[in-house]
Amino acid sequence: MGAAAGRLWGMGQRRVGIFSEDHVAAISADLATAIDSAAFGSGSWDEVPAVLSHAFPGSFGGLWNMNFAERSLNFLAVRNIDPAFAKSFREHFAYINPWIPYWSGARSGIAALSEEVFPARNFADTEFYNDWLRPQKDVEAGAGMKIVGDRGETIQFIMNFPLSLSETYGKAAVEVLRRVRGNLERSISLARVMRTSVEQAVAAAAVVERNQCAAFVVEGNRLMREANEKALQSFSSGRAVIVRNDRCFMANADADARFGLMLNNLSQGVFTDGARITFRTSAGAWQVTMAALPTADPSRSNISLLPPRQLVLVLMTQLNPATPDAGDLSALSAIFALTPSEIGLCRRLFLGESVSEAADRLGITVETARTRLKSILQKTGTSRQGQLMLLLSRLK
Known part of the structure; x- marks a missing residue:
């Protein structure tokens, strides 16, 4: 291919490796057009790695959004790769990729060749190499570019190709990536603005008509996004919710641990049965109800690269102003004919324990506790x- 390319492109032209300047410029222009089209919604992000892999036959292209700290793959588009390998990358191999240490530490905007910064032979004894990279018919060499997205997200644009083509493809691929860097950076900036706008609209709509209780919206990392007046008053008092560095925490340590777990599950799309917490502080008893908010359609091209984050609505109600403990609740026997064991369970639940925690404290199974409840x-x-x-709070 290299000799033929030299004859076709003319001996007088400047070259980037084996590729002529005209050819590199043409690839870069096609790629820039694909990026701009995807950013403005007239094209698909899937076409971006397609243009790159088509320009370098025998390679596969990939574009993805990865949050290394949160181990979250937020977007993936690939071309010229077997669907089974793409699926396994999304589900597993993206998180054990040996190139992660290099890319996580590299500065935004850098384009590099794997053979120059971290050749695949350096991790030939790893699961990633033996079970994912090597079986794909010799694509051990690669070129890639990193651009910082938003709050820990990294956009990576890569191309893998046979090691035997490193001298032919390497320098040209890096040069192409450098030339479209501005287009990709502008697209990411536009996606960031659009995502923020979508998220703000969803968060504001969630609290606007909820005036009967404290209502606020948070991200999975506890970052506050929106709050109504009652929530702001609650934050100011610090009696039930504490806000530090724009992140929220329950004033009760056990309740906060449950809150964090539920928030993580809801933000990751994990079904959570009964996302509700009841707890006490020295200032009173509180009930917190949580629900995942609807998200915008991530298939829309102009927001898919930086898809809207899952937001969670939190509703907080004060059950009673200031009761230091649950008391004996003995009146429940006369009023509702509750048995002593049922009253005991009421007491544990009223103190803010979950059904499973109450069962453990009472020395019974969770199934028995649920039957009693x-x-x-x-x-x-x-x-x-x-x-x-x-x-129970009204009976106190």
Whole structure:
């Protein structure tokens, strides 16, 4: 290919490796057009790695958004790679990629060749190399570019190709990536603005009509995005929620641990049954209800590279102003005919424990605790645990 290319492109032209300046310029122009089209919604991001891999036959192209710290692959577009390998990369190999240490430490905007910075032979004994890279018919060499996206996200634009083509493809591929860097950076900036706008609209709509309780919206990392007036008042008092560095924490340590777990699950799209916490502080009893908010369609080209983050709505209600403990709740026996074991469970739940935690404290199985709770709800005429806590607070 190299000799033929030299005859076709003329001996007088400047070269980037084996490629002539005209050819590098043409590839760069096509790639810049594909990037701009995807950024403005008239094209697909899938076409961007397609243009790159087409210009360098025998290679595969990839474009992805990776948050190294959170181990989250937020976007992936590949071309000329077997779907099975793309699937396994998304599900597993992206997170054990030996090139991660180099890319996570590299400055934004850098373009590099693997053979110059970290050749694949350096990790030939790894699972990534033996089970993912090597089986793909000799694509051990690569060129790539990194651009910082937003809050820990890294956009990587890469091309892998046979080691035997390093001298032919290497310098030209890096030069092409450098020439389209500005286009990709502008596209990322536009995507950042659009994502922020979408997220702000979703967050504002979630709290605008919820005036009966404290309502606020957070990201999976606890970052505050929106809050109504009652929530702001709660933050100011610090009695139930503490805000530090724009991140929220429950004033009760056990409740905060449960809050963090539920928030992580909801933000990752993991189904969470009964995303509700009841807890006490010295200032009173509180109930927190959480729900994942709808997200914009990530298939829209102009926001898919930086897809909107999953936001979580948090509703907080004060159950009773200031009761230092749950008391003996003995009146429940006369009023609702609760048994001593049922009253014991009410006491643990009222102190802010989950059903499983209460079961552990009482020395019973979780199934037994749930059966007792069902009986309690029937006897008290309540339909869910939050209503029961509200009823108990009013009886105090």
